[in-house]
Amino acid sequence: MKKILSKYNDSKIFQLDAFGAFVSIILLSILFVFEEYFGMPKKILSIFIGIASVFFIYSAIIHFIKPLRWSTYLKIIAILNIFYCAFTIYHVFLHFENLTLYGQLYFAGEVLVIILLSIYELKMATKTTNR
Numbered sequence: 001m002k003k004i005l006s007k008y009n010d011s012k013i014f015q016l017d018a019f020g021a022f023v024s025i026i027l028l029s030i031l032f033v034f035e036e037y038f039g040m041p042k043k044i045l046s047i048f049i050g051i052a053s054v055f056f057i058y059s060a061i062i063h064f065i066k067p068l069r070w071s072t073y074l075k076i077i078a079i080l081n082i083f084y085c086a087f088t089i090y091h092v093f094l095h096f097e098n099l100t101l102y103g104q105l106y107f108a109g110e111v112l113v114i115i116l117l118s119i120y121e122l123k124m125a126t127k128t129t130n131r
Contacts, residue, residue: 015063018060024110025052037102038099081118
């Protein structure tokens, strides 16, 4: 994973973040359509899709405008991603009885990937700020 992330060593990380948000939008839309196979209520999935859409737009805009102080924007999206994970975990526990094994696996995987990316982003932003 470190080798993959090393390609995104500056403001290009927003490209990866936008791509991840886009993948989340697609996967969450699949969960929305096939709610009975995953167990998360459509109302909650709609909120998740909305949040992922906002994160996609944010990261895509930052990627294209390439601001000089991009590390500040990176800290913002990393922290927002961590809050999204906390929000997701809250809803996983709230709806755990309804979640199928597929739903549990999906959300565990999504949270794991986002947390790992957020930690990397925070380290990168801090390292860049300290230069």
